[in-house]
Amino acid sequence: MKVWMIRHGESEANKLGVWSGWQDARLTEKGREEAARVGTTLSGVKFDKIYASDLSRAKDTASIAIPGCTYETTPLLREISVGSLVGKSPASIQNAKDLLVKWSGYEKFGGESKEQFRERVASFQEILETRNCENIAVFTHMGVIKSFLNLVFGVEIPREKLCVQNCLVAVFEYSNST
Numbered sequence: 001m002k003v004w005m006i007r008h009g010e011s012e013a014n015k016l017g018v019w020s021g022w023q024d025a026r027l028t029e030k031g032r033e034e035a036a037r038v039g040t041t042l043s044g045v046k047f048d049k050i051y052a053s054d055l056s057r058a059k060d061t062a063s064i065a066i067p068g069c070t071y072e073t074t075p076l077l078r079e080i081s082v083g084s085l086v087g088k089s090p091a092s093i094q095n096a097k098d099l100l101v102k103w104s105g106y107e108k109f110g111g112e113s114k115e116q117f118r119e120r121v122a123s124f125q126e127i128l129e130t131r132n133c134e135n136i137a138v139f140t141h142m143g144v145i146k147s148f149l150n151l152v153f154g155v156e157i158p159r160e161k162l163c164v165q166n167c168l169v170a171v172f173e174y175s176n177s178t
Contacts, residue, residue, distance in 0.1 A: 003172040005138045005145050008057040009034035010166045018089045021082035027060050034167040035064035041169055048133035053077035053140050062139040076124040079141035083111030121147040
């Protein structure tokens, strides 16, 4: 089974350089163009199942990339909740560098801890492992893809070591439970 994880196209929050978390930020025109381009990458692949985060930037990316597709939405695929940091840029908060260097999540801002987020992503991974499909598309967010990588590799990859651009496609292949 192959799991094709696709990050959404550029959102208004991405363009402004602010945290969006669970805020329903819309795609920009550039984001819509990115989604159309990723559709070219995905063309020719027959997906047995398509999932999308229930936030519009991921759903819209799915609809543009695979026109006419039917997908299942789930909050398990949402970006991490950043609590009261929604709409703020990292530069606008005191001790932002410390927050990012010693990142343990956004619990102190009313959002999710890193552990809560990891458990949510792991719940979705468990669902995937029960599917008997050849190809599954997953339209989601940067943090989910990074967390999924950490789960798959079994190690914590530092946040600053992974660059997950808008409309990045990461393909994971499962074979014999591996």
